[in-house]
Amino acid sequence: MHNTTLPPAQSERTPPKEALEQSEERLRFFHHELKQERSRLKELTSKVKSLRLKTSYFNSARTYRASLKQYHIWEPGAWVVLPPALGLVMLILIDLITGFRPVSVVGAVLMIVISLVALLALSKYPSDAELPQHMEQTKNELAQLSRKAAQTETRIGELQQGLEQELALNANLVAQNKERERISSARYQCQQLFNENWRAMRSVEFEQYLERVFQLLGYQTQTTNTTGDQGVDLIVEKAGRRIAVQVKGYFHSVSNSAIQQAFTGMRHYNCHACAVVTNSKFTASAIELAESTNCVLIHEDNFREFVFGEIEFV
Structure with missing residues (x-):
């Protein structure tokens, strides 16, 4: 996982102005790192979602093929029966909702096409010999990316906590420096008064x-x-x-x-x-x-x- 060395914290003996500069440098570090880590987490989350969809597809393919074998279903027959049945269901549903037959027919046709493509894909890709290997590979990649995403979330939490602490410290240092400037200005005016005759x-x-x-x-x-x-x-x-x-x-x-x-x-x-x-x-x-x-x-x-x-x- 990406890691960047945190700028050194100011010591108790650090001059106020230098301490404030160090604090502002640390704030820039936290903002930069948070931006990088959030971008990384977004990328990892997208990949995890993609792998989960892939895993769901492989599981569906395995279940579909196992059902065909278990119930001795003729595979081309399933292609002929299931898509029209799903198309008919879609036709009825759209017709009930809209009452507009042309739309219902278009929706039914689309459902038939989509169902046919899906059944063909579930039965042919990947092959029966390659399916277990693909499933295992996807499972490992998903576990690895999930760990990286969890680590990134942890680091974001740590950076966010560090940012909040540094913001509080920075506000305190700003107040201290303003007070020192005010005192310094007041002392200057006192000196001017004292210098009068x-x-x-x-x-x-x-x-x-x-x-x-x-x-x-x-x-x-x-x-x-x-x-x-x-x-x-x-x-x-x-x-x-x-x-x-x-x-x-x-x-x-x-x-x-x-x-x-x-x-x-x-x-x-x-x-x-x-x-x-x-x-x-x-x-x-x-x-x-x-x-x-x-x-x-x-x-x-x-x-x-x-x-x-x-x-x-x-």
């Missing part, structure tokens, strides 16, 4: 910059009123959790009052957490207070991690 930003400019960062990281953002903001400049939301953010575009260090204001603003705006973001540093007392109030501090030392989404607020 955020250290020199002050007041509204820094607040607007942080809005862009939070939005890129998947947060919904909302600015508070400029006056009476209760110590909160931004309210960001993600996964159903709200964070109160105070923005400090400073040159000098941020004191603990900013943490107090952020914590109070968190309660005022019904947020789940609070954070203070600065492009400068925090005083030691501010850091101490942030630890006791679970306030997230973003400063110049961890600002890169913040921009790249490596700090969790929720």
